[in-house]
Amino acid sequence: MSIFLNYSNNFELETTPESFTHHCHGSILWNPHTKDQSMNLTCARLNKIAENKRWNPATDIDWIFRTGNQQFPCIPDANPLVGFDEYEKLPIDTRRQISWRYHKMEISEILHGEQLAMLCASQLMTLMPCMESRLFTSRQAADEARHFEFFRDYLDSVDLSVCPPSPALKRLTVEALQSPHWEIKLLICQVLIESLAMAQFSQLARTTQVTSLRQGLRRxxxxxxxxxxxxxxxxxxxxxxxxxxxxxVLSNYIMLEITSLRRPLNWPRPTIIVSPSPLLFVGTSINYAIICADNESTTRHSYNRDSGNFLSISRR
Incomplete structure (x- = not known):
């Protein structure tokens, strides 16, 4: 299997898809019912919401970019360089170009993250234990494909090329797709990537000056x-x-990945704990999470990245 990293004709990325080995063993559920009826009801409710919330990037977004790149992509308060003396001394055209360059890098990283979520969700369709959860992940795969399409079209609409993924996201993508454990895929896709995305998308929706981006982010x-x-x-x-x-161990692994993904976009440290509640179920707390984020030697002790192996999940 392969990951495609060339999404646009405007930028020369790697044209050869990056390969990964898929070690998962899927199953066919001839009996569509499961013993966990409570989760069945939850999944069914979310599936119904997903059906009612479907949207189309081609018809539901105002793609007319009225002011072009003569404006800054975001309000000044969202620009980390505002107030920095050397930056403020630059001509306004240069500052504007720098802002759009940073914006291009940020949206490109989001685009690559959407591909990761799309591919993970497509794998989970054959791995989840119950039928309702498979139906949900099938709809999620369609959602992620829609998000991917939106961000690709957005970059084209503002005449921006696609930057390569950060090393941290590229590594995480391959690790997630090669993991034999559906639990790891679900943790990475639903908790790690999606929680960070919600925090970042919320900030972008509040600060962007591009109407089409704001409309898409809200959906x-x-x-x-x-x-x-x-x-x-x-x-x-x-x-x-x-x-x-x-x-x-799972908690430590998630916190290690959060700190790795935080660096490429220069996120401020408080953003590490962007959505604490999804992490609580893996036995952590706010204080514990902050300790893990600030002390990477602690997190690395529980997960050996160099070995290329995920932890072995055992039961009581």
Whole structure:
């Protein structure tokens, strides 16, 4: 299988798809019912909401970019360089170009993250234990494809090329897709990526000066909130059957990845804990999460990235 990193004709990315090996063993559920009726009801409710919330980037977004790149992409308060003496001394045209360059890098990273979520969701369709959860992840895969399409079209609409993914996101993408554990895929997709995305999208929606981006982000936020709700509820029920040591290892792994993904976009440290509630089910707390984020030696002790192997999930 492969990951496509060349999305636009305007920018020379790697034209050869990056390959990964898929170790998962899927299953066919001939009996569509499961013992966990409570989760079935939750999934069914979210599936119904997803059906009612479907939108089309081609028809539901105002793609007319009226002012072109003569304006800044975001309000001054959202620009981390505002107030920096050397930046303020630059001509306004140069500052504007720098802002659009940063914006291009940020949206490109989001675009690559949407591909990760789309591919993970497509794998989960054959791996989830119950039929309702498979129906949800099938709809999520369609949601993520829609998000991917929106951000690709947005970059084209403002005449911006696509930047390569950060090393941290590129590595996480391959690790997630190669993991044999559906729990790991769901953690990465529903908790890690989606929670960070919700925080970033909320800020972008508040600060962008581009109407089409604001419109798309508001619709995408509805989708992402639904995805996080599903992942948090499903994993909370599932991890009740895991021992405490494995839960702590999973918590440490998630915090390590959050700190890795934070750096490429220069996120401020408080953004590390962007959505604490989805993390609570893996046995952590706000104070514990901050400790893990500030002390990477602690997190690395529980997960050996160099070995290329994920932890082995055991049950009581």
């Amino acid at each position: 995408i936020l509805d989708d992402e909130a639904r995805h996080v709700k599903f992942g948090a509820d499903y994993l909370a029920a599932h991890f009740q059957h895991h021992n405490a040591d494995n839960i702590i």
